[in-house]
Amino acid sequence: MNNKLYGNLIFELSKPGRKGYSLPQNPYQHTTAELPATCCRKQEAQLPECDEMTVVRHYTNLSHNNFGVNDGFYPLGSCTMKYNPVINEEIAAMKTFAGLHPLQPAETCQHALELYFRLQESLAELTGLSEFTLNPCAGAHGELTGLMVIRAYHESRGDRQRTKVLIPDSAHGTNPASAAVCGLEILEVKSDAHGQVDLEDLKRIVSEEGPAIAAMMMTNPNTLGLFETHIPEITQLVHEAGGLMYYDGANLNPMLGACRPGDMGFDVMHINLHKTFSTPHGGGGPGSGPVGVRAGLEPFLPTPRVVFRNDMFQVETGDYEQTLGSIGAFFGNFAVMIKAYVYILSLGREHVKMVGPLAALNANYIKESLKDVYELPIEGLCKHEFVFDGLKDKSTGVTTMDVAKRLLDYGYHAPTIYFPLLFHESLMIEPTENESKDTIDGFIQVMRQIAEEAKTDPELVKSAPHTTPIGRVDDVLAVKHPVVTFRQLKNEQ
Numbered sequence: 396m397n398n399k400l401y402g403n404l405i406f407e408l409s410k411p412g413r414k415g416y417s418l419p420q421n422p423y424q425h426t427t428a429e430l431p432a433t434c435c436r437k438q439e440a441q442l443p444e445c446d447e448m449t450v451v452r453h454y455t456n457l458s459h460n461n462f463g464v465n466d467g468f469y470p471l472g473s474c475t476m477k478y479n480p481v482i483n484e485e486i487a488a489m490k491t492f493a494g495l496h497p498l499q500p501a502e503t504c505q506h507a508l509e510l511y512f513r514l515q516e517s518l519a520e521l522t523g524l525s526e527f528t529l530n531p532c533a534g535a536h537g538e539l540t541g542l543m544v545i546r547a548y549h550e551s552r553g554d555r556q557r558t559k560v561l562i563p564d565s566a567h568g569t570n571p572a573s574a575a576v577c578g579l580e581i582l583e584v585k586s587d588a589h590g591q592v593d594l595e596d597l598k599r600i601v602s603e604e605g606p607a608i609a610a611m612m613m614t615n616p617n618t619l620g621l622f623e624t625h626i627p628e629i630t631q632l633v634h635e636a637g638g639l640m641y642y643d644g645a646n647l648n649p650m651l652g653a654c655r656p657g658d659m660g661f662d663v664m665h666i667n668l669h670k671t672f673s674t675p676h677g678g679g680g681p682g683s684g685p686v687g688v689r690a691g692l693e694p695f696l697p698t699p700r701v702v703f704r705n706d707m708f709q710v711e712t713g714d715y716e717q718t719l720g721s722i723g724a725f726f727g728n729f730a731v732m733i734k735a736y737v738y739i740l741s742l743g744r745e746h747v748k749m750v751g752p753l754a755a756l757n758a759n760y761i762k763e764s765l766k767d768v769y770e771l772p773i774e775g776l777c778k779h780e781f782v783f784d785g786l787k788d789k790s791t792g793v794t795t796m797d798v799a800k801r802l803l804d805y806g807y808h809a810p811t812i813y814f815p816l817l818f819h820e821s822l823m824i825e826p827t828e829n830e831s832k833d834t835i836d837g838f839i840q841v842m843r844q845i846a847e848e849a850k851t852d853p854e855l856v857k858s859a860p861h862t863t864p865i866g867r868v869d870d871v872l873a874v875k876h877p878v879v880t881f882r883q884l885k886n887e888q
């Protein structure tokens with residue numbers, strides 16, 4: 396057995412009879428409240444038995460193997476790994492918020508309902524839409540909710556045949572997934588040579604499928620970090636065909652304070668609070684994907700709703716005939732909302748306008764500083780993120796995967812790789828607005844150094860990482876043959 400603590404699973408450190416606790420004798424031992432047999436397990440749970448220090452050291456060492464924005468630069472394109480200011484956590488952890496119960500009477504939690512209500516209002520103002528629900532618990536959950544609103548709208552008009560959704564080929568994978576979960580069919584729209592929606596392809600599809608179109612989903616700036624310049628023509632085409640426009644605002648960063656989806660003709664959108672307005676995320680949560688709608692679509696929004704009526708903030712579930720009803724437990728992830736609201740208030744009306752321009756400045760600075768050594772497939776000004784198509788010099792055999800792995804050796808999180816699927820060697824970089832020029836210059840220098848190493852010592856890059864606790868993993872094997880339980884690991888040894 397490996398005696399380095401973090402080399403083991405907690406189960407491998409287990410010794411029969413070891414304990415990390417001592418409890419007083421149970422004074423209620425004589426009472427025999429028996430659980431029904433159906434609620435009892437058939438055999439003892441196979442739990443690890445360890446002393447307290449072993450447990451503490453094991454998990455502390457494991458936590459040191461983690462990497463987050465607080466450890467270093469994390470330029471993960473499309474995911475917006477934004478720094479989460481300490482004040483967000485302090486306020487979210489205040490007992491007056493953290494100690495709340497979702498079923499307590501409205502009179503006893505006016506402060507929380509007010510925050511909820513004001514966040515709804517702030518999002519409506521920032522996006523130019525009429526009303527928001529904060530219930531969805533992730534971006535994808537928001538997409539599903541938004542599409543359900545769109546479907547309910549069409550059905551309310553007797554338009555049941557509208558079952559198809561237009562989605563650009565550069566879209567985030569959750570877009571087609573959400574449409575499919577909503578029972579809708581996907582019509583893919585091609586990108587043109589500039590990486591934008593191909594208007595001719597869109598016109599063709601709209602003329603063929605017009606009466607079946609429920610909606611078009613768009614991300615703007617799109618997943619290549621490019622601002623779609625044909626929005627007025629696109630919204631007009633889709634609206635004339637009777638479809639609604641859905642805006643994927645997972646990363647609203649570049650738009651904040653600059654322009655608003657509502658003003659551009661979008662009818663429904665979601666925002667990822669856990670990207671646009673800080674909150675640490677990754678590995679599946681916690682998230683929040685509020686959905687906003689233009690005037691006229693409010694009746695379909697889910698419940699519960701938080702409103703201001705009769706001089707107080709109230710939670711309403713009844714009286715909405717056309718509502719989708721509940722789409723999850725209670726109100727969504729409230730702690731994420733607190734952090735988002737604190738982030739918005741910390742910036743204020745004036746500084747919120749700086750978020751977009753600074754995110755774009757940082758991204759463009761990196762792009763221009765590296766495009767002589769990395770392949771830039773689409774020239775021009777980007778917004779908050781951009782995509783390289785691997786190293787410029789393809790003769791070395793060093794791939795995007797190798798560059799990403801080598802970055803780990805220098806203490807950086809890798810950018811998003813092999814996404815979007817439009818290029819073979821996609822390397823997608825998003826610095827966010829928070830990073831200093833020094834940090835960004837350090838990253839640029841390392842990226843140039845890796846390009847140099849690819850020429851002088853390609854094997855060094857191809858066998859990276861060399862400094863991490865675990866070296867290069869076999870991705871294909873991991874996908875084809877995942878070993879995810881201790882029992883499975885033991886059976887296979």
Ligand SMILES: *Cc1c(COP(=O)(O)O)cnc(C)c1O
Binds near residue numbers: 473535536667
């Ligand atoms: C992250 C992201 C999503 C999905 O958000 P989740 O919270 O991960 O479900 C959707 N669209 C875009 C453009 C995104 O970047």
